[in-house]
Amino acid sequence: MEPLKTKYKYERRRYVIILSVICVIFIFIVRLVSLQLVDNEYKNWADSNAFLKKTLYPARGVIYDRNDKLLVYNQPAYDVMLIMREIQLFDTLDFCRTLGITKEFFSKRIEDIKNRKLNPGYSSYVPQVFMNQLSTNEYGILLEKLYKFPGFYIQNRTIREYGYPNAALVLGDIGEVDRKDMDNDLYYARGDYSGRSGIERSYEKILRGDKGMEILLRDARGRIKGRYENGIHDMAPRAGKNLTLSIDIELQAYAEKLMQNKVGSIVMIDPATGEVLCLVSAPSYDPALLVGRQRGKNYQTLESSPLKPFNDRSIMGQYSPGSTYKPAQGLVFLQEGIITPQKMYTCAHGYTFRGGKPACHGHASPLSLISALATSCNSYFCWGLHDMLDNRKRYPSIQDAFETWKKHMVSMGYGYPLGIDLPGEKRGYIPNSKVYDGIYKNRWNSSTIISIAIGQGEIGATPLQICNLSATIANRGYYIVPHVVKEIEDTPPDSIYTRKKKTSIDEEHYGYIAEGMRNAVLMGTCGGLNMPGVEVCGKTGTVENSHGKDHSACMGFAPYRQPKIAIAVFIENGGFGATIAIPIARLMLEKFFHGEVQPESIYKEIEVLNKVIVPYSL
Numbered sequence: 001m002e003p004l005k006t007k008y009k010y011e012r013r014r015y016v017i018i019l020s021v022i023c024v025i026f027i028f029i030v031r032l033v034s035l036q037l038v039d040n041e042y043k044n045w046a047d048s049n050a051f052l053k054k055t056l057y058p059a060r061g062v063i064y065d066r067n068d069k070l071l072v073y074n075q076p077a078y079d080v081m082l083i084m085r086e087i088q089l090f091d092t093l094d095f096c097r098t099l100g101i102t103k104e105f106f107s108k109r110i111e112d113i114k115n116r117k118l119n120p121g122y123s124s125y126v127p128q129v130f131m132n133q134l135s136t137n138e139y140g141i142l143l144e145k146l147y148k149f150p151g152f153y154i155q156n157r158t159i160r161e162y163g164y165p166n167a168a169l170v171l172g173d174i175g176e177v178d179r180k181d182m183d184n185d186l187y188y189a190r191g192d193y194s195g196r197s198g199i200e201r202s203y204e205k206i207l208r209g210d211k212g213m214e215i216l217l218r219d220a221r222g223r224i225k226g227r228y229e230n231g232i233h234d235m236a237p238r239a240g241k242n243l244t245l246s247i248d249i250e251l252q253a254y255a256e257k258l259m260q261n262k263v264g265s266i267v268m269i270d271p272a273t274g275e276v277l278c279l280v281s282a283p284s285y286d287p288a289l290l291v292g293r294q295r296g297k298n299y300q301t302l303e304s305s306p307l308k309p310f311n312d313r314s315i316m317g318q319y320s321p322g323s324t325y326k327p328a329q330g331l332v333f334l335q336e337g338i339i340t341p342q343k344m345y346t347c348a349h350g351y352t353f354r355g356g357k358p359a360c361h362g363h364a365s366p367l368s369l370i371s372a373l374a375t376s377c378n379s380y381f382c383w384g385l386h387d388m389l390d391n392r393k394r395y396p397s398i399q400d401a402f403e404t405w406k407k408h409m410v411s412m413g414y415g416y417p418l419g420i421d422l423p424g425e426k427r428g429y430i431p432n433s434k435v436y437d438g439i440y441k442n443r444w445n446s447s448t449i450i451s452i453a454i455g456q457g458e459i460g461a462t463p464l465q466i467c468n469l470s471a472t473i474a475n476r477g478y479y480i481v482p483h484v485v486k487e488i489e490d491t492p493p494d495s496i497y498t499r500k501k502k503t504s505i506d507e508e509h510y511g512y513i514a515e516g517m518r519n520a521v522l523m524g525t526c527g528g529l530n531m532p533g534v535e536v537c538g539k540t541g542t543v544e545n546s547h548g549k550d551h552s553a554c555m556g557f558a559p560y561r562q563p564k565i566a567i568a569v570f571i572e573n574g575g576f577g578a579t580i581a582i583p584i585a586r587l588m589l590e591k592f593f594h595g596e597v598q599p600e601s602i603y604k605e606i607e608v609l610n611k612v613i614v615p616y617s618l
Helices: 004-038 041-049 094-100 101-115 136-148 178-184 198-202 251-258 297-303 321-334 368-377 380-391 396-413 435-439 446-454 461-473 506-523 581-594 599-610
Strands: 049-057 070-082 128-132 151-161 175-177 193-195 210-218 225-227 244-245 265-267 276-282 478-480 483-487 500-502 537-543 553-559 567-573
Touching: 004 297, 041 094, 049 151, 070 136, 094 101, 094 136, 101 198, 128 136, 128 151, 136 151, 151 175, 178 225, 178 446, 193 198, 193 435, 198 396, 251 265, 251 581, 265 435, 265 461, 265 581, 321 368, 321 396, 321 446, 321 461, 368 478, 368 506, 380 396, 380 446, 396 435, 435 446, 446 500, 461 478, 461 537, 500 506, 506 537, 506 553, 537 581, 553 581, 581 599
Parallel strands: none
Antiparallel strands: 049 210, 070 128, 070 151, 175 193, 210 225, 244 483, 265 276, 265 567, 478 500, 537 553, 553 567
């Protein structure tokens, strides 16, 4: 029995040994797979000894205005790169003097590059950015001494240059990518740049082009010996595509000039195409401030300004539209059969209801729709909303009536983003009936919310939406989605450029609204827009502001027949619509139709330029 036990014992040991050998082999296989396929450290080390893979950056697409004036182009710039593994002893002070930096800056930069928290994915074998965007002069000085600083080399790049100090928020800027950008798009590597705002951001993939690669061969000492296999493995970069904007830079620059020392927006749209010719938000800034090594400092200065120049008020400002909203109200009342063009309402210097009275300036009473638009009668539109929302014969409940009203407003471009090809567009605000059910516990009627009849209360709209309403009236019932890019190089026109939106209002009703707006210029509140030789249609807006002086607004289009332009002007704390918004709109229309301000309007231009309107918040 004893020999059998001994034999069994050895048999078990054999299995243990075999299993141990298998485990060791398995560990070796896993490690080999890791080294060969997963872990790039040794591969990077081997490659970096034999090759230098140099990224070739493409030229970013340039940007023109609608008249082929160059707005944004490229200038050469140079990044100082280093490969930490290849750095050898060198004169650090000489290096710092050459680049115009301190020894402390040098040490801190090296520490930051090695810090994996600040620089995720750091590898001593992979090129790192030491200093970016050297000027041509700085590049020339460094190039003469580069042989003294082993491990450092220069990477060619381009930076943006601007032909005009205007349209900063439209054009946008470019900045260094972050970890999120690199995770979302494998195109980017540390030290790359991408569009951060404006056109640069929304058309980033079109503007950026495709990178190339140059593989250089090293000798045993790391010296460059030429291209690997005569460059047959190199890839040339492909330049980004050029863009032509719908913006007229001369019109844009003039609008920005008029908006100096003011806060607000000017928007101008071609109704026939949806092309935005002018998109101004004030205050603005020179786009060149966000280029080069001073970008970070300048960005912080602008960002900390209480006037918030980065807030594009033309597409982000959500204001009560005031009386510029009345044409949309009239269209809804006509469509729903609440009024006819001849329907008369009385106005006793305002609309009286229990608990309040929206006041109104003096004019004839009673009056019809066309006269109400011409005189901007508050009472008329309050009575119209009353007759719609409290009409139980036509609508089962006030909620049904209100949702019908809202549906029409949304179809005219309010309450949701219009879809302009710029990032950050806000939706404005049109409440639904549930909002009021919650506020008033299901006990509300037209008088409860009567202020929305005149574009006050809970209603919010962007200047772009206000201008788009004007374009819709000019087109007698539809609009083309507004856009600022007119053409993309070597690309057929995209559907966005002809995206037509029909409103829920019948075409026949728009003629009455256009006539009312024409009469506002001929004999009403928009007299300041009356131009010889151009039939202008307009509508003023004085927007109540609980935080200070009222806002001044207006909108309009011209000519009355076959319109070529729609405009909206909104000036924070500007007072009556006719006080400052109308004079600015008049000057802009003269610039558009005549190319310059007419002699009889020079005094008005001087008056506008000298006008300083400081927001109440300051």
